Amino acid sequence: xxxxxxxRTAIVTGGAGGIGAAIVAALTVDGFRVAAWDLSVETSTxxxxxxxxxxxxxLTSGESVAAAYATTAELLADGTQPAVPDVVVNNAGIDxxxxxxxxxxxxxxxxxxxxxxxxxxxxxxxxxxMIERVAATExxxxxxxxxxxxxxxGSTGEAVYSATKGGVIAFTKTLAREQARNGVTxxxxxxxxxxxxxxxxxxxxxxxxxxxxxxxxxxxxxxQPTDIxxxxxxxxxxAAAYMTGQTLSVSGGLTMA
Numbered sequence: 727x728x729x730x731x732x733x734r735t736a737i738v739t740g741g742a743g744g745i746g747a748a749i750v751a752a753l754t755v756d757g758f759r760v761a762a763w764d765l766s767v768e769t770s771t772x773x774x775x776x777x778x779x780x781x782x783x784x785l786t787s788g789e790s791v792a793a794a795y796a797t798t799a800e801l802l803a804d805g806t807q808p809a810v811p812d813v814v815v816n817n818a819g820i821d822x823x824x825x826x827x828x829x830x831x832x833x834x835x836x837x838x839x840x841x842x843x844x845x846x847x848x849x850x851x852x853x854x855x856m857i858e859r860v861a862a863t864e865x866x867x868x869x870x871x872x873x874x875x876x877x878x879x880g881s882t883g884e885a886v887y888s889a890t891k892g893g894v895i896a897f898t899k900t901l902a903r904e905q906a907r908n909g910v911t912x913x914x915x916x917x918x919x920x921x922x923x924x925x926x927x928x929x930x931x932x933x934x935x936x937x938x939x940x941x942x943x944x945x946x947x948x949x950q951p952t953d954i955x956x957x958x959x960x961x962x963x964x965a966a967a968y969m970t971g972q973t974l975s976v977s978g979g980l981t982m983a
Contacts, residue, residue, distance in 0.1 A: 735802045735809045736962065737795075739763045739785060739848060740818030744922040745872065748951035749815055752959040754778050758813065761798040765818075785818055785844030788851075795851045810859040813962040814852050816845045817872040819891075823927050826885035834886050841890035842897075845871060849901065853910070860909040868911045870961045871898045872954075873973070875918045875981045882935065891916075895973050902971030911970035913961050918977025920949040944979035 736753045740746035741762025750762045760778045767782040779801050783794035802809035819841045822833045849869065856867045876884050877891025895914050902912035919925055919939045925948065940948050957976050960966055975981055 733759075733804065734812040735759045735761070736813040736815065737761045737763060737798060737811045737848075737852065738815040738817055739783070739844070742766050742780070744924075745917065745920060745951045745954045746815075746817040748955035749817060749958050750778055752952070752955040753813065753815075753962060756959055756963070758962070759802050759809070761802060761811075763794055763798075763818070785847060786839040788847045791844075791847040791851050799855075810855045811852060812856075812865070812867050813870070814848065814856075814868075815870045815872065815958055815962075816848055816894075818844060819872065819874075819887075819924075821884060821887040821924055821927070823883045823887075823932075825883060829886060837886045837890055841887070842893050845894060845897065853905070856910055857905075857908045864909075866909045866911065866967060868913070868962060868966070869901070869905075870958050871912070871914045872958075873898070873914050873916045875916045875975055875977050878916055878973070878975065879981050879983060883932065898973065899971045906970055911961075911967070913966070913969055913971070914973045915954060915957050915961070916973055916975045916977070917954045918949060918975065918980045919943065920951060920954060922951060939980070942980055943977070947978065949976065949978060 734757065736758040738746055738750050738760060741750045742764035750760050753760050754777045758777065761781050762778055763781045763783045765784055767780045781794050781798055784790040799808035820837055822829060822837060860867050871894050873894040874891040876888040877895050880888050898912055898914040905912055954976050957974055
């Protein structure tokens with residue numbers, strides 16, 4: 727990517743709360759017009775944050791994702807031209823924290839449908855117009871996928887979640903290889919323990935494990951969503967234009983492999 731970000735647009739899935747909301751805020755501060763996609767949104771409307779719109783979507787449905795993209799292109803349009811995103815952040819994800827033998831196939835299907843198939847649906851919808859826009863303007867574009875350190879090193883009680891996040895990492899590397907020639911960079915951010923509803927679920931399930939995680943972080947604290955958002959904003963900036971296919975751990979030093 728190059729040049730000023732003032733006229734650029736972005737899509738952030740799972741943008742209504744937690745890490746997603748922090749990413750939306752960071753990109754908006756950087757001058758992007760942002761569409762925050764989320765299942766919890768009932769209608770597609772302007773929201774309070776300047777430069778941001780809310781878009782309702784069910785990522786498990788290819789039809790819903792296609793409709794959300796059409797809505798976004800219209801609501802973020804510059805004049806008569808539909809908006810094509812410069813940056814897409816695949817952040818949405820769910821988890822069921824339990825030992826693998828206590829989970830069932832319904833749990834697996836739900837987690838895979840959002841964490842992997844949802845990512846596939848979004849990339850399938852956004853890449854063709856992004857590639858066309860890059861070819862026409864010679865201004866690069868980027869996709870940032872939010873995985874997890876659980877996908878790099880595993881995590882007790884998160885076998886299926888870890889498997890999907892490992893899949894996100896592998897998908898990121900492959901997509902980066904395929905899209906480099908089209909001027910689209912694809913990178914991955916792997917948060918460690920972060921102060922979100924997902925971590926609250928872990929604390930409710932196993933407080934000792936939660937406390938142990940907090941003590942184990944070399945930097946001495948659990949991450950805040952803004953810690954993750956700052957790295958995503960970097961990957962969305964011109965400073966990261968020569969990075970693609972990379973996996974960045976943001977864990978306070980908890981994992982260093």
